[in-house]
Amino acid sequence: MTPTTASTGLELPAATDGLSDEVFAAIEARVLWLATAIVDHANHARPNPTGLKVGGHQAPSASMVTVMTSLWFSQLQPDDRVSVKPHASPVLHAINYLLGELDQSYLPTLRQFAGLQSYPSRTKDPDPVGCSTGSVGIGATAPIWGALARRYVDTHFAQTTSAPWAGTGRQYSLLGDAELDEGACSEAILDPMVTEFGEVVWIVDLNRQSLDRVVPDIGANRLQGMFTAAGWRVISVKYGAVLQELSTRNGGAELRDRIDTMSNPEYQRLLRCDAGQLRARLPGQGRDAASISALLDTLDDKTLLSAVRNLGGHDHRALADAFAGIDDTRPPVIFAYPVKGYGLATEEHPQNHSALLSPDQLSLLADRVGTSVDDPWATFSPDSAEARWCQLTHERLRRQPTESVTPPPVPTDLGRTPTGIGSTQAALGRTLLDLNRAVPAVGERNVALSPDVTSSTNLAGGVNKVGVWSAVARDDWFSDYGETFLHRREQSSGRHIELGIAETNLVGALGELGTTWSRWGQPLLPIGVVYDPFVERALEPWSFGTYAGGQSILVGTPSGVSLAPEGGAHQSIKTPSIGLEQPGCVTCEPASALDTGWMLLESIAKLGRPGGTSAYLRLSTRPIDQSPANIPDEPDARERRRRHAVAGGYLLRRATSPAVTICVVGAMTPQAVEAAERLESLGYLADVVCVTRPDLLFRGLQARRGVSEAAEWILTSILPADRARPMVTVLDGHPHTLAFLATVNNVPATHLGVSGFGQSGDLDSVSRYHGIDTSSIVGAALDLLD
Structure with a gap:
């Protein structure tokens, strides 16, 4: 029997792949509830003595519930990986919980220390996360470069030799339409090699809202044209089965054309209307208004309210058709049209991005989806069709353990001593x-x-x-x-x-x-x-x-x-x-x-x-000139120099009784050595310390003061207390980089470096301009000694 939507009489496609519409709807509703409850608990139930906003995103999560439920419960294979848009992380955790991949104890811990992270994290979340996201646009592009990395591994280490590459797992990216504003996205899709990555699938949540407004013109045609020009396959999932069926009736083509041509804000406003307001507003003022009105008169209020929000991003079968259209020969982008906040009381409110349901609204949601605010983390009855499908999905997505290869040992020294x-x-x-x-x-x-x-x-x-x-x-x-x-x-x-x-x-x-x-x-x-x-x-x-x-x-x-x-x-x-x-x-x-x-x-x-x-x-x-490096010939002495170099620095020039210490980084070393020689001619001896890894020295200083764990022996070696003298630091970069060195032994210091925009010219002229030439180093040392 062909299923129908409740109380509408509109026919839907028959169920396929063993997942009935009824079971899918029940799982989808439970995912929506859990994602919403995870955010609600973090903000309303958990003690918050500081009063600081916890935050979370119920509406952005709701707009992705159908897409993600469809993807996980009917499409994904074990080797697939998914980059989930940052603000939909509660949906990911809700799905992982239903699949037995996340312990219930974590559900109340969103944005809590050592709990569920604000955004999906491969390294910090306790449940499976395909890609870390959070930095807008960066996580979205990760599946592209993940596909490149997988192909590289396969071609070099014979993991597979068969095509298409999707056989080793597809790389999905779920992103919001606003993320496409980021240059990282356009730069990635335009790289020539990306058009060959047929295993990459982008699904764009085209909800037409940004942080606090309805975007006047989201430019869907422009976005689709950008992907088409880059060689991607564009698949649009705009309307669900109800609206598609309506478009076949008298006045249906006119209704669809009216929705297609109206502005985003006007359409979003219709979604906040009651049935009477819809009947007055939806036909518009054009020549087709009468035909549209006549069609609307054939629908009861409940059907009308359901139909106007029946977008493809919430139609499991429309999404399944889109997934079936992927042929793995070139990357597809699926533009899925959802309703932001779908199923919530905040649905399509123009400022719903960070809005939270009130206690009454949460209770109404619980009643509608068949759960309870008193037992928010309840799962399906073990003998239910929904529980069986969750178990089947868990088994389908189970990955075989991967044997990790230990990297080969890397020599510490190749034995070459550069000269000249x-x-x-x-x-x-x-x-x-x-x-x-x-x-x-x-x-x-x-x-x-x-x-x-x-x-x-x-x-x-x-x-x-x-x-x-x-x-x-x-x-x-x-x-x-x-x-x-x-x-x-x-x-x-x-x-x-x-x-x-x-x-x-x-x-x-x-x-x-x-x-x-x-x-x-x-x-x-x-x-x-x-x-x-x-x-x-x-x-x-x-x-x-x-x-x-x-x-x-x-x-x-x-x-x-x-x-x-x-x-x-x-x-x-x-x-x-x-x-x-x-x-x-x-x-x-x-x-x-x-x-x-x-x-x-x-x-x-x-x-x-x-x-x-x-x-x-x-x-x-x-x-x-490499000769001033003074590389020791004796093996043990050479190894000692190497250990100092990789630990953060070494004493390049040691004076008998120094008056000043010059700390230098990188290519400025010749000027530092020359400055020490000129100071000696003036009667002042100088130690020259070559700093190779400033951050390790800073960590050592922090360790000395008990605020971190790091090796501090290098500080004693290159800046011993008994040789503490006024200090000049110099580098071809911002001078504050080395300013902390003066605090190792609390000595007076002058820090030289580049702190202004550069100029064209020869190297000597530009060095003088920035005050990092030999004369500037000598002058700084003399000022300190005076």
Whole structure:
């Protein structure tokens, strides 16, 4: 028998796939209740002695209940992963609870310390979370880069050799329409390689409301055109079965055209009308008003109220048809039209985004869905059809345990001692080549990424050696052309990934490549290289990737005033300080080529494992003489220098009886050494401390004061109390980065660095302009000694 909606007489499609409309509706209603009750308990039932707003999002959750219930209970497969829009996290927890993946004790803990997180978190939530979200637009794009990471793992470690790639799991992204305003989304969908990722599925919650208003013109056609132009397949799920059936009746085509052409605010206002107001407003004033009115006269009030809000985003069968239309040959985007706050008393109120139901409204919701405010966490009766379907879904989604591979050991020293003139940027490429040759097992897990700056960041040699990764081999039409130094052999065995110029895409991919150890048991050692001035642009998605468990190395090069001829726009200032302050990572700014190699190896060794950390390396193109590094020849002394370098710094120049201490970072080391020599000629001896990892020194200082746990021995080694003297700090970045060093022994200090926008010019002129040249260091020291 063909089912019908209650009290409407309108026919619905027959049930398929074993999930009846009645069982689906019951599960959907329970998910809506649980998601709403989770937020309500956090705000109304849990003690809140501080009075601070707890918050939560009942209406944004409600708009996604149908989509998520349909996805989990009829579509997902074990290897699929889903990025859930941040404000729908209560829906995710409600579904996981019904599937037996979340203990009931957690339901009252939303936004409580050690409880359910505000937004889905892979590393902090107690239940399964496919992708961490919360930073608008960043979590939405994660499935794209997750697809890239999975393909890379499969092509290198033979997890599968079959196509389509969706056979290894689809990558779903559930996002709000407002998230499409974020540049991260448009940059991701426009990258040329993304059109090949047929396993990526985006589902856009097109509820046409933002934080506190109805968006006047959401531009659905414009958005769909953007995806179409980028090579995506666009699927629109606008109307449910009731409205579709009505459109076949007399006056139905006119009604549908009227709804299609009215503005978003007018339509949203209709959803807050009673039946009488609807009959007066819905026909409008156009030539079709009479036909529409005649159709509405055939409907009772309940049917009319139901029909006007019967959008595709709340029709399980319409959504199932959309899912069935995915062919895995190119990424689809499904525009699902829901009602924001669907099923709640706040439904379609223009300011319902953060609105909470009153106690009376919550009780009415409980009565309607068949539950109780006195027993909010009740599940289905064990012998019910709903409970059986939840159990079947749990079994269908059960993943096989993944055997984790331990990353190969990384050597601490490759034995090379660079001489002559060189830069730390050049040392990056050289170290990676040496590592590939010395330890192939490590090299095969290294994957380098760059946003179209391969040659200008000294990666060309490595690319020529390991090739460019592509899931499908491509012809190199310049292979027989001898006048190019960069050979792009694109094949599945390649170990360099080159994206477009968008840094956000690069670090998004970097974060997902850094999670393969925890997702599929195959650790990768990803290194992304960008111009250092653009680290700030890339920082948010990289930081969020680190928060989500991604372990990677971000290299910023060239940096600072080394790019003086190119002007102030390409001279980074704040990045040393940002690196010091970035959680989940260690920052490195080496002075010599050997320091670069040591710190790179140390950073690689901490990737792809539980408890691992990310790293940020700030490198320079400035060529400097390597001999002042004074690398010891004796093995034990060399190892001691290495340990100091990777721990945070070392004493580069030790005076017999110092009058002043000069602490220097990176490419400014030659000026510091020259300043010490000039001071000596004036009768003042100086210690020169080369700082390589400022954040480790700061952590050591915090540990000394009992507010953190870190190694503090390095402070005693490089800044012993018996050699405490007035201090000058200098770096090619903001001076406050090293200001804390003066407090190690509480000495007077002057801090030199770059605190203004740069200028074009030669390196000496620009250094003088910023006051970081040799004369400025000498002058600062003399002022302190006076």
